[in-house]
Amino acid sequence: MTKHLARLGRFVLLIAITVLAGGVMWWVSRKSNEADPFAAGGEVVSTPLASQPRTLVKAVSVEPSMRDIVLRYSGKIEPWETYSLGFEIGGRVATLGKNADGSPLDDGDRVEAGQELARLDDRVLRARLAEAVANFELASSDLERSRRVRQVSPSAITESEYQNDVTQRAQTAAAQQVAEKNLEDSLIASPITGSIAERMIEAGESVTPHATVFEIVENDRLRLIVNVPEARVRELELRRRSVTEALQTGVSDPEERVFRTHVLLEGNDLYGKPWPTIEAEVYRIAEIADRVTGLFEVEIVIDNRDGLLRPGMVATADIVTDRILAYELPEAAVLFRADATYLYTVTGQPAAMPVLFWEAGETEVQYAKKVALTRWVDQGETILIPSDGAELSRVVTRGQQRLHDGQLIRTIADREEDEGVAERRADGASLR
Incomplete structure (x- = not known):
């Protein structure tokens, strides 16, 4: 009997708890309906402006300046000038010029204007010059003697003999000039200050007239x-x-x-x-x-x-x-559409900042402002906007594809972005 009463008591207790829980739920539901403006038929209370969701974007400050x-x-x-040099006469190369280290000139060496590059064996040429000088001196002496004889005794020498001496002197003078020129041509000097692009000869080689032996670049x-x-x-x-x-x-x-x-x-x-x-x-x-x-x-x-x-x-x-006075922007900041070209700037206005049931003061709320462009200069990675065509301050450079005019935004600084990237890289490294 006692066991039966205990079981009945527990059953009654469960029923009482169930009724109590139902009453609590009804009371809570009633309070919620009273607070719900739609259920109570009251007016909708708008979310404070500063608490509304905002799109995250990146923006940069810009100022007009002279841009190219x-x-x-x-x-x-290419070199400013290229000179191909060769000997005017043929012969055997006796010596090559020396570079700053005292070594024979080679490709890449620096040379000054007038510096000796190479010289032919000139022993025969010097001998021919000496012979030409001697012949000229002899012809000059003969001509001078003929002049003195004619002054003393005009009939002692015929006109043809005198003219022959004059001709002989002229011929020997010309031969001396040729010998001097040949001796000069046995040497190659750099016409400019520059560098040796290529050397085509070695000491001891034979060369022909006008064959290119050095190429000098200015x-x-x-x-x-x-x-x-x-x-x-x-x-x-x-x-x-x-x-x-x-x-x-x-x-x-x-x-x-x-x-x-x-x-x-x-x-x-x-x-x-x-x-x-x-x-x-x-x-x-x-x-x-x-x-x-x-x-x-x-x-x-x-x-x-x-x-x-x-x-x-x-x-x-x-x-x-x-050169124009213009803003310089990343190309990604400008949106090119079929009917318009535009960008977004950041503009702000003060708004109340609610904290629970109170207003803690004012904060600046940022908007995206659409700016249509009529003139711009595409410079590849950057776009130039003439300063007389638009007045810009802060321009959205990332996240602008999903914006519309007047949309609430929140800008991120370069430092925040760099820290976020670093954190993601660190997380990835730890996972690896």
Whole structure:
């Protein structure tokens, strides 16, 4: 009996707990319905502006400055001038010139203007010169004796004999000049200050007249030759005329007085950084197009007095065709669509900052503002926006593809982005 009563008591207790739980759920549901504006038929309370979700973007501050509009072309560096040198006469090479170390001149050695490059065996030539000098002195003596005889006794020497002495002296003088010239031609001297591109002879070899034995290149200044299509030649010619006019009128801006070109070498240095930009100038624009390619050759002169460049190197030339006051932006910042070209800037306005049931003050809320572009200059990796065509301050450079005008955004600084990238790399390394 006692066991039956205990079981009944537990059953009653379970029923009581169930009823109590149902009552609590009803009471909580009733309170929720009263708080729910849709269930209670009240007005919807909007989320505070500062608490609304915002799209994460990256933005950079920009200011207008003088920017170069450039045309980019690649080409090969060539020596300013190339000289092929040979002996005027044939013979055997007796000696070669010496370099700074005292060794015979060879490929790549530096030579000065007038420096001896090679000399032929000149023993026979010196003997012939000595013979020619002796013959000239003898003929001069005979002619002088004939003149004195004619002055004392005009009939002592005939006119034909006198003229024969005059002719003999002239012939020996010419023979002496030829002998002197042949002796001079037994030596080759460098006509310029430059470098030996190639040496084709060895001491002791025999050479023929006019055969090339040395090739000298003038490389204190070099030429970068690029090929430009006809559609761009007009821009280059207008820039050339503008520079000429600036020189004639005395324009104070030095950059307006130079047909500037920025030369970029291929590859990177030991630390993976691009080589420093080399400042150069446009020297010549071809008057006619190449018959094969249809392109116009443009020669750019590069100062190479430091000797760091070599003919045959490949380089890229950024030829400056104009300079304007403009904003410089990454190409990715500008969106090109079929019907419009535009970008997004960052604009802000103050908004209340709620904390639980109170307002803790004001904060700046950022919006994306769509700016339509009518003028721009495509420079490959960058876009130039003329300052008179738009007024920009902070421009969105990443995340702009998913924006619309007036959308709430949050900008991320470069430092935050770099820290995030570093953390992801560290996580990946730990997983490996």
